[in-house]
Amino acid sequence: MALRAAGLALLLALTAAAAALAQERARPVESAGMPVATDARLGGDAKQTRFVVDLSHKIDIRAFALADPYRVVVDMPQVNFQFPPKTGERGRGLVKAYRFGLVMVGGSRIVLDTTGPVRIEKAFVLDPVAGAPARLVVDLVAVDRATFLRAAAIDNRLPREAAPRPLLRDSQPGDPRPMIVIDPGHGGIDHGTTAGGTGVLEKTLVLEFGLMLRDKLEKTGKYRVAMTRTDDTFVPLNERVAFARTRQAQLFISIHCDALARGDGTAEGATVYTLSERASDDEAARLAEKENRADVIAGVDLSREPDDVADILIDLAQRETKTFSGRFARQLISELKPATRLHKNPLKSAGFRVLKAPDVPSVLIELGYVSNREDLKQLVSDSWRSRAGDAIVQSIGAFFGNRVAGAPASR
Numbered sequence: 001m002a003l004r005a006a007g008l009a010l011l012l013a014l015t016a017a018a019a020a021l022a023q024e025r026a027r028p029v030e031s032a033g034m035p036v037a038t039d040a041r042l043g044g045d046a047k048q049t050r051f052v053v054d055l056s057h058k059i060d061i062r063a064f065a066l067a068d069p070y071r072v073v074v075d076m077p078q079v080n081f082q083f084p085p086k087t088g089e090r091g092r093g094l095v096k097a098y099r100f101g102l103v104m105v106g107g108s109r110i111v112l113d114t115t116g117p118v119r120i121e122k123a124f125v126l127d128p129v130a131g132a133p134a135r136l137v138v139d140l141v142a143v144d145r146a147t148f149l150r151a152a153a154i155d156n157r158l159p160r161e162a163a164p165r166p167l168l169r170d171s172q173p174g175d176p177r178p179m180i181v182i183d184p185g186h187g188g189i190d191h192g193t194t195a196g197g198t199g200v201l202e203k204t205l206v207l208e209f210g211l212m213l214r215d216k217l218e219k220t221g222k223y224r225v226a227m228t229r230t231d232d233t234f235v236p237l238n239e240r241v242a243f244a245r246t247r248q249a250q251l252f253i254s255i256h257c258d259a260l261a262r263g264d265g266t267a268e269g270a271t272v273y274t275l276s277e278r279a280s281d282d283e284a285a286r287l288a289e290k291e292n293r294a295d296v297i298a299g300v301d302l303s304r305e306p307d308d309v310a311d312i313l314i315d316l317a318q319r320e321t322k323t324f325s326g327r328f329a330r331q332l333i334s335e336l337k338p339a340t341r342l343h344k345n346p347l348k349s350a351g352f353r354v355l356k357a358p359d360v361p362s363v364l365i366e367l368g369y370v371s372n373r374e375d376l377k378q379l380v381s382d383s384w385r386s387r388a389g390d391a392i393v394q395s396i397g398a399f400f401g402n403r404v405a406g407a408p409a410s411r
């Protein structure tokens with residue numbers, strides 16, 4: 001009898017396993033059923049412009065316009081974009097250019113940069129008919145700023161932002177080890193910089209580097225590590241800061257790569273940035289401005305984001321954090337020096353939004369210039385990444401070592 005029960009239990013377990021396996025197999029089919037966008041085009045002129053996207057099937061969309069800079073955002077469920085290369089780079093009529101990509105898990109977005117204030121006259125999706133694909137259509141009409149702002153004020157009363165994304169890799173309560181947050185820049189619809197004709201995207205490079213750094217840090221067993229993103233998803237700048245603060249991170253490391261305009265390929269090597277009210281030089285100012293545009297690129301409504309950068313910068317409570325950030329940045333430079341090429345002035349500061357947590361020592365590392373051939377060669381090389389990663393782990397060890405020996409790290 002007992003044997004029979006055991007046999008039955010085994011049979012049930014096997015059935016469950018088979019069902020789980022079947023479910024596992026079903027997943028790719030599900031993603032294969034994801035709507036596919038195959039082409040996009042613009043028509044019309046500077047008064048009236050139509051934007052059309054061909055889709056494998058009908059989807060729900062929501063379109064809204066934002067100011068400063070003027071842009072139109074089209075939100076939709078997750079879509080597999082299979083547009084021809086360079087789609088969106090050239091505009092027509094009221095649209096200067098456009099971008100598309102994931103903006104959150106399960107959600108895609110298209111952002112149209114417009115030449116000025118526009119009204120969304122129509123935004124709809126047509127059913128496929130007689131062999132023609134389903135079509136997303138957005139009609140834009142030029143308006144003046146006052147008209148635009150009136151429409152936006154009405155639109156603003158409607159809830160817009162999607163449900164908060166699930167938190168990634170939550171910390172274990174009661175674990176005394178320091179929490180380090182790794183922040184791979186950009187993601188999803190925001191590609192960051194691109195390496196000329198190679199198609200290498202900053203968002204991909206920095207994610208790969210961040211995941212490697214996480215693994216190296218976890219391997220030491222000395223730290224808890226959390227990442228602001230672990231896949232190709234867009235995360236707004238303020239959310240990255242909030243992510244570190246709610247986890248009471250003791251160190252925040254944002255990872256980026258820079259690029260310079262063609263013909264200026266002389267700049268090379270890694271640079272470490274800390275937060276400051278005044279940029280240390282013109283290049284730092286240019287870079288901070290570029291990195292701070294991430295939210296605009298992804299179509300985040302900045303009029304709803306509190307701009308507390310300036311407030312926090314003058315807050316004296318931040319002095320200790322600033323000291324620690326500076327100390328870590330110097331430590332980082334001295335460990336990176338033997339491991340990789342550094343910029344001629346490797347330590348700089350500027351008003352990066354992502355570094356503004358008043359209570360978390362924060363640095364932003366530009367690993368190198370994707371516009372520089374030698375730098376790019378390094379950035380995609382596993383052995384270089386591993387060496388640079390080891391150097392960062394070393395500097396983190398030194399940083400927390402000093403904090404324990406010198407100032408108390410209690411907070």
Ligand SMILES: [Zn+2]
Nearest residue numbers: 185192256257
């Ligand atoms: Zn960047």
